[in-house]
Amino acid sequence: MNREGIVIRPPSEAGSFLLPITVGCSHNKCTFCLTYKFTRFKKRDLESVMEDIELAAKYNPGIRRVFLCDGDAMCLPADEIEAVLDCLNDNFADLERVGIYANAFDILSKTPDELRALSDKKLKIAYLGLESGSDEILKRVRKGATADEMVRAVRAAEEAGIAVSVIVLLGLGSNRLSREHAKQSAEVVSRMNPSYVSALTLMLLPGTSLYKDFEKGEFEIMDPLSILQELRWFLQDIELEGPCVFRTNHASNYLPVAGTLPEDKQRMLDVIDRGLSDPGMLRPESRRAL
Numbered sequence: 635m636n637r638e639g640i641v642i643r644p645p646s647e648a649g650s651f652l653l654p655i656t657v658g659c660s661h662n663k664c665t666f667c668l669t670y671k672f673t674r675f676k677k678r679d680l681e682s683v684m685e686d687i688e689l690a691a692k693y694n695p696g697i698r699r700v701f702l703c704d705g706d707a708m709c710l711p712a713d714e715i716e717a718v719l720d721c722l723n724d725n726f727a728d729l730e731r732v733g734i735y736a737n738a739f740d741i742l743s744k745t746p747d748e749l750r751a752l753s754d755k756k757l758k759i760a761y762l763g764l765e766s767g768s769d770e771i772l773k774r775v776r777k778g779a780t781a782d783e784m785v786r787a788v789r790a791a792e793e794a795g796i797a798v799s800v801i802v803l804l805g806l807g808s809n810r811l812s813r814e815h816a817k818q819s820a821e822v823v824s825r826m827n828p829s830y831v832s833a834l835t836l837m838l839l840p841g842t843s844l845y846k847d848f849e850k851g852e853f854e855i856m857d858p859l860s861i862l863q864e865l866r867w868f869l870q871d872i873e874l875e876g877p878c879v880f881r882t883n884h885a886s887n888y889l890p891v892a893g894t895l896p897e898d899k900q901r902m903l904d905v906i907d908r909g910l911s912d913p914g915m916l917r918p919e920s921r922r923a924l
C-alpha cells in the first residue's frame with residue numbers, strides 16, 4: 635500500500651479501509667492545525683490509487699467501508715472522485731459507504747448533479763470542520779470560508795444524499811468570545827440541519843500560529859469547566875428538525891455526551907449540568923487541569 639505523510643481519519647472511520655487519494659490539505663492555513671503543516675499538498679496518481687484498491691481487494695474482498703484521505707480529499711474534481719468510486723464499487727461487492735473530509739468550497743465547486751452522482755456511487759458521508767459559527771473567529775483562524783458558505787455547502791451535500799458530519803471546536807474563541815462562539819455555532823448548525831454534529835475541544839499545539847498567539851498572551855486556553863459551560867450553551871441553543879446524531883466522545887473532550895437531536899437534548903443537557911456541578915465526572919486528564 636502506498637502511503638505518504640500523516641494519514642488521519644475521523645473516530646467513526648476506525649474500521650474503514652483508509653485510502654489516500656490526495657496527500658496533505660489543499661487549504662493548509664488554519665491557525666490551530668498542525669496536521670499537514672510540513673506536507674506539500676498533491677493529488678495522488680490515479681493509477682497508483684487503483685493499484686491500492688486492487689491490492690486491498692485481493693487480501694480483503696469483504697471491505698464494506700472506505701475513507702478517502704487526506705485533509706480535504708473532496709477538493710478533487712468530481713470526475714476523479716467518481717473514477718475512484720467506480721473502482722471501489724467494482725472491487726468490493728459488499729461496499730456500503732465511502733467517507734471523505736471536505737471543506738465548504740470542495741462541495742460548493744460541484745454541481746447538484748455531480749454531488750448526486752457521487753452519492754449514487756456510495757459517497758455517503760462527508761466530514762466538514764465548521765469549527766465556529768462566528769465569522770469573526772473563522773477569519774481569525776483563517777478557515778477560508780464564512781459560516782454562510784458552510785451552511786450552503788452542508789445543505790447542498792445533504793440534499794444530494796451525502797450525509798454531513800459537522801465538527802465544532804470548543805475553546806476556539808477563548809474566554810472572550812466563548813458565548814458568541816457557542817451561540818453562533820448553534821445558530822449555524824441549526825440552519826445546516828446536518829445528519830451528525832460533533833463538538834471537539836481545541837488542543838493547542840506547539841508549532842501552530844495559534845500557539846504563538848498564546849505565547850504572546852494574545853490567546854487564552856479555557857479551563858475545563860468553562861469549556862463545559864460553552865458546550866452547554868452550544869447544545870441548548872441548537873434547534874433543528876433532526877434526526878441528528880450529536881456526540882462529544884472524541885479523546886479531546888472532557889465529558890462524553892451522545893444522543894440524537896432533538897429528542898435527547900434535555901437528557902444530554904442534564905449530563906452536562908451534572909458535570910458542571912461535579913467536576914469529578916470529568917475525564918481524569920481534565921480534572922488535573924482544574
Ligand code: SF4
Pocket residue numbers: 659660661662663664667668669670705706737763
Ligand atoms: S482545512 Fe482541516 S486539515 Fe486543512 S488546515 Fe484546516 S483544519 Fe487542517
